[in-house]
Amino acid sequence: MTLELSAEEVLTTTRSVRRRLNLEKEVSVEVLRDCLDIALQAPTGSLRQDWHFVVSTDRDQCREVGTIYQEVWTAMVTDEYLDASASKQGEESDRASWLNMMGSARHLAEIFPDVPAIFVPCITGRLEGTDAMTQAVKWGSVIQAAWSFMLAARNRGLGTCWTTVHLQREQEVADILGIPFATVQQVALSPVAHTLGTDFKAGRRKASEDFVHLNGW
Secondary structure, three states, rough: OOOOOHHHHEEEEHEEEOEEEEOOOOOOHHHHHHHHHOOOOOHHHHHOOEEEEEEEEHHHHHHHHHHHHHHHHHHHOOOOHHHHHHHHOOHHHHHHHHHHHHHHHHHHHHHHHHHOOOEEEEEEEEEOOOOOOHHHHHHHHHHHHHHHHHHHHOOOEEEEEEEEHHHHHHHHHHHHHOOOOOOEEEOOOEEEEEEEEOOOOOOOOOHHOOOOOOOOO
């Protein structure tokens, strides 16, 4: 069952969900497979599809991976880090928005061990030392597919959030999930859970004029 959102609604209301994840309700494998079928329709460089998508609804696995995420995040985001980063924000409203986001991120770290499902996009091969074009093809393919998964999840009442801090302990996560670390590289980690309510709105963004360059820079 889907929310029957329009394409524009899905694209503009798929948020990084941290505070509104339902930790009690299980996520069915069938729904995850539906989302993955959509993800596999994403463009991929030279039609190679040299990607892998690891999903788990095993609570023990999710707890182990979530605990690693929690430990890395907590060690990295200290009060000193928050103070230094907040001071780099521009206007007072920007600082307030950033601190609110970080509060949301802290909440995710605290609850990550309890999420009912996780999603880990991966690529075949490891990119250490590869040239820029090879990296662009690899990242460009898998990220589009992962985003398609997240859009499909949104339309099915599921929340996701793209995170990467666990990569500091990538091999430990690989061992938990049975990912062959030497030949498969993880790209990200996302919790997957039914959302508490489905009324998400478009996010606050800076004006397009700050980023869009028409007919040249």
